[in-house]
Every structure is written in C-alpha cells, then in structure tokens.
Amino acid sequence: xxxxxxxxxxxxxxxxxxxxxxxxxxxxxxxxxxxxxxxxxxxxxxxxxxxxxxxxxxxxxxxxxxxxxxxxxxxxxxxxxxxxxxxxxxxxxxxxxxxxxxxxxxxxxxxxxxxxxxxxxxxxx
Amino acid sequence: xxxxxxxxxxxxxxxxxxxxxxxxxxxxxxxxxxxxxxxxxxxxxxxxxxxxxxxxxxxxxxxxxxxxxxxxxxxxxxxxxxxxxxxxxxxxxxxxxxxxxxxxxxxxxxxxxxxxxxxxxxxxxxxxxxxxxxxxxxxxxxxxxxxxxxxxxxxxxxxxxxxxxxxxxxxxxxxxxxxxxxxxxxxxxxxxxxxxxxxxxxxxxxxxxxxxxxxxxxxxxxxxxxxxxxxxxxxxxxxxxxxxxxxxxxxxxxxxxxxxxxxxxxxxxxxxxxxxxxxxxxx
Numbered sequence: 009x010x011x012x013x014x015x016x017x018x019x020x021x022x023x024x025x026x027x028x029x030x031x032x033x034x035x036x037x038x039x040x041x042x043x044x045x046x047x048x049x050x051x052x053x054x055x056x057x058x059x060x061x062x063x064x065x066x067x068x069x070x071x072x073x074x075x076x077x078x079x080x081x082x083x084x085x086x087x088x089x090x091x092x093x094x095x096x097x098x099x100x101x102x103x104x105x106x107x108x109x110x111x112x113x114x115x116x117x118x119x120x121x122x123x124x125x126x127x128x129x130x131x132x133x
Numbered sequence: 134x135x136x137x138x139x140x141x142x143x144x145x146x147x148x149x150x151x152x153x154x155x156x157x158x159x160x161x162x163x164x165x166x167x168x169x170x171x172x173x174x175x176x177x178x179x180x181x182x183x184x185x186x187x188x189x190x191x192x193x194x195x196x197x198x199x200x201x202x203x204x205x206x207x208x209x210x211x212x213x214x215x216x217x218x219x220x221x222x223x224x225x226x227x228x229x230x231x232x233x234x235x236x237x238x239x240x241x242x243x244x245x246x247x248x249x250x251x252x253x254x255x256x257x258x259x260x261x262x263x264x265x266x267x268x269x270x271x272x273x274x275x276x277x278x279x280x281x282x283x284x285x286x287x288x289x290x291x292x293x294x295x296x297x298x299x300x301x302x303x304x305x306x307x308x309x310x311x312x313x314x315x316x317x318x319x320x321x322x323x324x325x326x327x328x329x330x331x332x333x334x335x336x337x338x339x340x341x342x343x344x345x346x347x348x349x350x351x352x353x354x355x356x357x358x359x360x361x362x363x364x365x366x367x368x369x370x371x372x373x374x375x376x377x378x379x380x381x382x383x384x385x386x387x388x389x390x391x392x393x394x395x396x397x398x399x400x401x402x403x404x405x406x407x408x409x410x411x412x413x414x415x416x
C-alpha cells in the first residue's frame with residue numbers, strides 16, 4: 009500500500025508540474041497560468057492621457073464556462089482596478105491610473121487546482 | 134462555573150485549534166490577496182523599486198517610507214464584503230482531505246457499537262468548528278466593509294435552486310447558505326468519512342495509510358484528473374473534481390444538486406467499507 013501511495017503521489021507531482029508546461033509550450037502568446045494568485049505581467053503599457061478605463065479582450069480559455077478575474081496594477085504593483093468576467097468578451101473596466109506611469113494587466117482564476125488557463129488579452133487606453 | 138469553562142476549553146482543544154487555524158488562514162488569504170506581502174518583499178529585495186517608492190513619496194527613511202506605502206496600499210484595497218469573503222475562503226478548496234485526517238485521529242480503538250455514534254459527534258464538532266470560523270470571519274468582514282458589496286460580482290452556485298435574483302436580493306443569506314454547505318456540510322462529510330475508515334481497521338498503520346493516502350492523495354489526483362478530462366469530455370469533467378464544490382460559484386451553469394450529490398460519494402464509500410468490515414469485527 010505504501011508503494012502504491014508513494015507512486016500515486018509522485019504521479020500527481022509530475023502531472024501537476026507537467027500540465028502548465030504543456031500549455032506554456034502550446035500557447036506562445038500572452039498566457040496566464042491561472043491559479044488563485046494574480047499573474048500580473050500579462051501585458052504592460054504606458055498610461056498616456058490620465059485615462060481611467062482599461063480594456064481587456066478575453067478571447068480564449070482552455071475551459072468553457074468559468075469566471076475570470078482581471079485586474080490592473082500600477083508600477084508599484086498596487087491593484088488599481090479589477091473586474092470579474094463571467095464569459096469571454098471584450099470590455100472595459102474602471103482603473104485609477106496616473107498619466108505617464110506604467111501599468112500592468114493581471115488575471116487569475118479561483119480554481120487552485122487548474123493552473124493551466126490560458127488568457128489572451130489586449131488592452132488600450 | 135469558571136472551572137467548568139476551563140474544563141470545556143481544555144477538553145475541546147482540538148476543535149479550538151481547527152477554529153483558530155481556519156480563521157487565521159482566512160485573514161492570511163486576504164493579506165496575500167492585497168499584495169502586501171509581495172510589496173514588502175519587493176521593497177526589501179529590489180533596490181530600484183525601493184528608490185522609486187521613496188522618490189514618489191519624497192520620504193527617504195526606510196521604515197517611514199514603508200509604513201506610508203503600506204498604509205497607502207491598504208487604503209487602496211477593495212473593501213467589499215463579497216470580494217473579501219470569496220478570496221478569504223478560496224484556499225479552503227485544498228483543506229477538505231486534511232479534515233478527514235483530523236476525523237480519524239480520535240479513533241484508534243477497536244470497534245464497538247457505540248463508537249459509530251461517537252464518530253458522528255466527532256464529525257459534527259469538527260464541522261461546527263470550521264463553520265464557526267467562517268461565521269466569525271463573515272461577521273468581521275461585514276463590520277470592516279460596513280456592509281458594502283461590489284456591483285460586478287456574481288455567483289453561479291445555488292442560483293439554479295434559489296433563482297437568479299436571489300444572490301443580489303439576499304447577498305448575506307446567500308453567503309451564509311454557501312458557507313454552510315462548504316464549511317459545515319463538506320467538513321462533516323470528510324471528517325465523518327475519516328472517522329468511519331479509522332473504525333473499520335484495527336491496525337494503526339493500516340488506518341494511517343488508508344486515511345492519509347486515500348483521502349489526501351486521491352483528492353488531489355482527482356482534482357488534476359478532472360482538469361485533464363476537461364480537454365476530452367468538456368465542462369462536465371468539473372463534477373469529477375472534489376474541490377469543485379468549494380469554488381462552485383465560479384462555474385457557469387453549474388448544477389448545484391448534482392455537485393452536492395457527487396460529494397456524498399466519499400461518505401458512501403466509507404460507509405460501505407465500514408459495514409463490510411463491521412461484519413469481520415463482530416465475528
């Protein structure tokens with residue numbers, strides 16, 4: 009039984025590490041590895057005209073029918089705005105950013121056990 | 134009276150510990166979500182980052198600048214009740230199998246007829262401790278957020294039973310029912326299943342192997358297998374994931390009754406094992 013247990017544990021660890029890597033290799037563009045922590049460096053841009061809205065274009069996910077959180081961070085990694093999306097779409101949400109600074113788009117899922125969600129996003133001022 | 138209270142505190146140490154661990158983890162999750170830990174780490178380890186912050190605040194004392202920066206960060210957080218409850222309890226999707234281990238830890242004795250009832254009482258105590266931790270967190274969050282809720286957050290779990298408007302019209306009641314299912318019902322299932330398994334076997338090593346490997350390993354294996362199955366059989370595979378019920382609010386069009394029924398499977402398996410093994414003990 010011990011051998012079975014350890015074999016299964018090793019298998020889980022292997023799969024756990026392998027799944028995100030497989031996805032990273034296939035999805036070469038903007039990719040977030042889901043999880044419940046913010047993946048912040050999806051895309052960054054310079055805030056040009058004191059804009060207050062950030063647009064996100066959620067085009068694809070390896071699963072259907074799950075929620076996705078998007079957030080905007082300033083250059084100090086302080087969250088300045090966020091939105092929860094229930095379906096894939098292009099949209100804009102409020103973020104309080106300062107002109108001339110850099111900002112980052114982040115994404116995350118609530119599912120800790122599924123680290124392989126792929127999100128593509130384009131955002132503009 | 135004082136002695137009685139002290140005696141009760143002493144006798145229920147295990148449940149008090151579970152309660153404290155749960156409440157502690159909920160607040161740690163919020164601190165983690167606020168980015169404060171990452172910011173402190175960056176501030177200490179990245180000189181360029183620190184200098185930029187000091188320039189921004191025009192404060193060049195290490196500690197004074199950090200305190201000002203943290204205060205700014207905390208006041209910028211989204212203090213919405215629903216947001217904090219969702220992310221404060223998110224990590225508990227990986228906690229369930231460990232409750233089975235706690236459930237088993239009391240029973241190392243041989244089977245007696247009375248002990249099955251004791252296993253239920255033990256499971257109720259454990260699940261009450263986890264649910265009380267949730268209720269305390271729930272209350273503190275309402276007070277801190279002054280009852281303010283976000284305008285954009287919505288949930289899917291239980292909506293098929295109560296109707297779409299239920300979430301927005303009775304948001305606090307929704308999170309109490311949701312919390313009851315996730316923290317009382319699910320905790321009870323795993324703690325009772327662990328207790329039943331431990332009663333089914335006499336050797337301590339057998340019990341340890343069964344509970345630890347079967348619950349913890351299979352729980353995480355099924356979580357990953359369900360993720361992989363999504364690529365082949367689609368969204369239906371989320372029902373195979375034992376952690377899904379703990380984050381069911383995030384899945385579009387989820388069948389609440391089905392997901393609750395599926396999560397009874399560990400208990401059904403353990404009850405079956407218990408009744409088969411009980412025969413062996415009685416002979």
